[in-house]
Amino acid sequence: MSIVSQAEQILDRVRAAGAEGDLIIDQGEALSLKAKDGALEEHKVTSSQVFGLRVIKDNRVGTAYSEAADGESLVALVDQALLNASYAAVEAHEKILANALKLETQDAQLSPIDQATVAEKIELALTIEARLAAKPMVKNVPYNGVQDSVGERRVYSTTGLEARSKARMMHCYAYALIESGDKNAMEGIGQAARRFVELDPDRLVDQAYQNTFDILQGAAIPSGKYDVIFDEEILPSLFNVFSMMFSGKSAKDGVNPMRDKLGEEIAGSKLTVRDLPLDTDGFGYALFDDEGTPAQALCLIKEGALSSLIHNSMTASYFNSVSTGHGTRGPRSTLGVGLHQLEIDAGTADDAALHAGAYLVVTDLTGLHSGANPISGEFSFGASGYLCRDGVRVQPVRGITVAGNFYELLKRIALIGSEQHWNWARSAKMPSIRFADLSVSG
Amino acid sequence: MLQVTKAEDVIDHGLSLGADFAELFVERSLTNAISTLSSQVQSVESGIDFGIGVRLVFGSKVLYGYTNKTEAEELKRIMGELAAMDLRDPRVSLQAFDYSAPVEHHPAHRILSADADVDSKVAYLMAADAAARASSNLISQTRGACRQKEQRIEIFNSEGLHTTDARNYVRATLTAIASDGQDQATGMWSDGGLLGWEIKEQVDPKKTGDEAARQALVNLGAKACPSGRMPVVIGNGFGGVIFHEACGHLLETTSVAKKASVFHDKMGEMIANEAVSAVDDGTMANEWGSINIDDEGMQTQNTQLIKDGRLTSFLVDRLGAEQTGFERTGSGRRESYKYAPASRMRNTFIEAGDAEFDDMISSIDRGIYAAQMGGGSVQPGTGEFNFAVTEGYYIENGKIQYPVKAATLISTGPAVLKEISMVGKDFSLACGMCGSVSGAVPTSVGQATLKVDEILVGGQA
Numbered sequence: 001m002s003i004v005s006q007a008e009q010i011l012d013r014v015r016a017a018g019a020e021g022d023l024i025i026d027q028g029e030a031l032s033l034k035a036k037d038g039a040l041e042e043h044k045v046t047s048s049q050v051f052g053l054r055v056i057k058d059n060r061v062g063t064a065y066s067e068a069a070d071g072e073s074l075v076a077l078v079d080q081a082l083l084n085a086s087y088a089a090v091e092a093h094e095k096i097l098a099n100a101l102k103l104e105t106q107d108a109q110l111s112p113i114d115q116a117t118v119a120e121k122i123e124l125a126l127t128i129e130a131r132l133a134a135k136p137m138v139k140n141v142p143y144n145g146v147q148d149s150v151g152e153r154r155v156y157s158t159t160g161l162e163a164r165s166k167a168r169m170m171h172c173y174a175y176a177l178i179e180s181g182d183k184n185a186m187e188g189i190g191q192a193a194r195r196f197v198e199l200d201p202d203r204l205v206d207q208a209y210q211n212t213f214d215i216l217q218g219a220a221i222p223s224g225k226y227d228v229i230f231d232e233e234i235l236p237s238l239f240n241v242f243s244m245m246f247s248g249k250s251a252k253d254g255v256n257p258m259r260d261k262l263g264e265e266i267a268g269s270k271l272t273v274r275d276l277p278l279d280t281d282g283f284g285y286a287l288f289d290d291e292g293t294p295a296q297a298l299c300l301i302k303e304g305a306l307s308s309l310i311h312n313s314m315t316a317s318y319f320n321s322v323s324t325g326h327g328t329r330g331p332r333s334t335l336g337v338g339l340h341q342l343e344i345d346a347g348t349a350d351d352a353a354l355h356a357g358a359y360l361v362v363t364d365l366t367g368l369h370s371g372a373n374p375i376s377g378e379f380s381f382g383a384s385g386y387l388c389r390d391g392v393r394v395q396p397v398r399g400i401t402v403a404g405n406f407y408e409l410l411k412r413i414a415l416i417g418s419e420q421h422w423n424w425a426r427s428a429k430m431p432s433i434r435f436a437d438l439s440v441s442g
Numbered sequence: 443m444l445q446v447t448k449a450e451d452v453i454d455h456g457l458s459l460g461a462d463f464a465e466l467f468v469e470r471s472l473t474n475a476i477s478t479l480s481s482q483v484q485s486v487e488s489g490i491d492f493g494i495g496v497r498l499v500f501g502s503k504v505l506y507g508y509t510n511k512t513e514a515e516e517l518k519r520i521m522g523e524l525a526a527m528d529l530r531d532p533r534v535s536l537q538a539f540d541y542s543a544p545v546e547h548h549p550a551h552r553i554l555s556a557d558a559d560v561d562s563k564v565a566y567l568m569a570a571d572a573a574a575r576a577s578s579n580l581i582s583q584t585r586g587a588c589r590q591k592e593q594r595i596e597i598f599n600s601e602g603l604h605t606t607d608a609r610n611y612v613r614a615t616l617t618a619i620a621s622d623g624q625d626q627a628t629g630m631w632s633d634g635g636l637l638g639w640e641i642k643e644q645v646d647p648k649k650t651g652d653e654a655a656r657q658a659l660v661n662l663g664a665k666a667c668p669s670g671r672m673p674v675v676i677g678n679g680f681g682g683v684i685f686h687e688a689c690g691h692l693l694e695t696t697s698v699a700k701k702a703s704v705f706h707d708k709m710g711e712m713i714a715n716e717a718v719s720a721v722d723d724g725t726m727a728n729e730w731g732s733i734n735i736d737d738e739g740m741q742t743q744n745t746q747l748i749k750d751g752r753l754t755s756f757l758v759d760r761l762g763a764e765q766t767g768f769e770r771t772g773s774g775r776r777e778s779y780k781y782a783p784a785s786r787m788r789n790t791f792i793e794a795g796d797a798e799f800d801d802m803i804s805s806i807d808r809g810i811y812a813a814q815m816g817g818g819s820v821q822p823g824t825g826e827f828n829f830a831v832t833e834g835y836y837i838e839n840g841k842i843q844y845p846v847k848a849a850t851l852i853s854t855g856p857a858v859l860k861e862i863s864m865v866g867k868d869f870s871l872a873c874g875m876c877g878s879v880s881g882a883v884p885t886s887v888g889q890a891t892l893k894v895d896e897i898l899v900g901g902q903a
Binding site (some may be wrong): 036038039041042043044045046047048049050061062063064065066067068069073076077080081084085087088089118119121139140177184185186220223233253254256257332333336366367369370371373375377378380381382398399400401402403404405439441442 | 470476479480482483484485487488489490491492493494502503504505506507508509510511516520524525526527560561564568582583625626627628667670697700701702704776780782797816817818819824826827828829830847849850852898899900901902
């Protein structure tokens, strides 16, 4: 039986029970390769499929999922979701959208047919490991790999929604372990592309090696307050950890500290933050959200003032607003909200101004989730990077912590660089930001 | 779950491609998750996970795949794609399956396939919620969660192994948020085990609510944490996460075999202060990290990792045994059929010592008492780790002075093992989820309260 027929049968059973519902079907195929000592250490081939159903009956919501696709399991899927709904509290704001849109992404653009063979991908994995292992002082390359994955999501509803998105991502990564005397260090980098030929192993190897070599002789610096620039990989991670500040869902739940601050100054006036889901250069591209609402650009912080939270249809209803197209729901999860791809507007500071005087460039943070409290904004992370002066690295830095309050840090933006950079996973595009007076312990 | 004749046919096919070893890992798991918010049921979710993991080994090369389908042709297709670059004449023959069921060391009674017990779980979470809110009017919000899982597995391999097992997990958690109108702070408490919902007879929702609220209120009034290198007393139970992250991961053959662990060549050497003895025990009855058999079908063991400071064993799975020459320890684990097994921890802890808590505190002029630890991470290659302190106090002149917030401890595994100078008597275990190459698996961490003579504390003061 086809996927479409299975979806119809599931939704017919939902209707027959006097309920409404929407169904997410995720399918995927992936190849994952890892190398060790000149041979393949992992060669993984997978295919997956999962059905995730949300039903609403008498204003009560229930969800269930099944990886088993036999008729009996899919009947149980519907019955279990209905049973779960019977236990839930009444939620007057959560509805299945009256949305009969037919939406479909362009496969030629997002999921191109790739002619690269498995043998070529294996060769790439072996090449990356061998070239990096051959560099001076490299003890081994403990983490490396090449992955090719295609994921397809379908969303159907009892109101007639039919949405389909499909995307391919190829990526490779490598981390080198370098030893010299009693010093050791491990750093790395990755690359992401839609086509195999866009991956550049030479650049990957050179960057991974340089990142590791440069930090090897790192040492702690005296405790104190430093101006800090988080590099293009770390800054998006930091915003991601505290992304709850934009969440309409957290605001509804009473745990978002920005809940009552719409229109207020929450950051330095140089900061403008947007979510741009329709930027096809990024891997966070989305034509529609998981409720089937068309995605759209949204300004979150405008010149330092909080201009919008992100909403799905439920949180929008609660706040008497409209969905911003940020509904998230996986086959195994309930309705939430989430950003697609965050972008920060370029500022006006040129390199000379941005890098004037003494400052710390942070290239790695550890404990990003365990060391942060998105409710209070407090954080304390292990860190490494470079102490710099007037654009020149003075010394590599390791074994320090950086600590502060993210929401206060947003108000201490000294300068914003004039050029945006994608992180390697192409999930966020941001300029360099210089924050003033961050506590460093060494 | 999979017909024996079909398993035989598929594994035989894998061997016909030239594999040295072939394995099928079949899983069907039921899950149920209840969440509460604002003293109401927020959601009840349930699901069926089903799939088959296929592992082929050619020499030192591991090939792995999985599918949700059960047809022999699909399983053979995956094997064919996996082995496409390694095809060769058959090396070994299939051994006839010899079915054996493991001895059940972790009986469970109120299991998910019989009844999800939703009403009873909701009542438990509401009682915990009420206790937290009754603690103080500063408790502004609570979140409750109760998650139960019934995992059924069946393993076949080309050496004739055929076995099955069932694992029943349940865990209940309450998070309390305290707010004074200006600041917010959180506290959390959870209980769990390798058993069914009969756990409710062993745990007290009032204690769960009280403890979550107490932590939140302590943190609400906490001052900025001092920073710098100083002695730290780490509390019992979940404080053991420091050993888990800083040392446990470095003793898994997953990193040892790659020489990506600083301990890979230290077997038999003193790697810790002689006050330290540590164990990874998969056999403890109904403990969160226990198993009957590992995910390669081997009966699990109690493994002494460090004795009086000396390294005595690694954690070894099948592949790790072949790569390192050490005996398997029943430590091959995986989150699900989606992962090849890897050497992983079970219930990992530093054994109790004889130091008194007051003696540890009074020995410190300026330091921190980390009463509750949060999560952390480690880089196995260098041993560098970080941990969050979720409930901490400043110590001065041998006395606990006031609560501190937002602190991180960072060091390296080898360094901190040598800095543990005193281990107390108040041993306890706590449950957590450990993420690594073979996914997130239930593990317990544990220790008695102990003193680390020097570690870098990252605070804001």
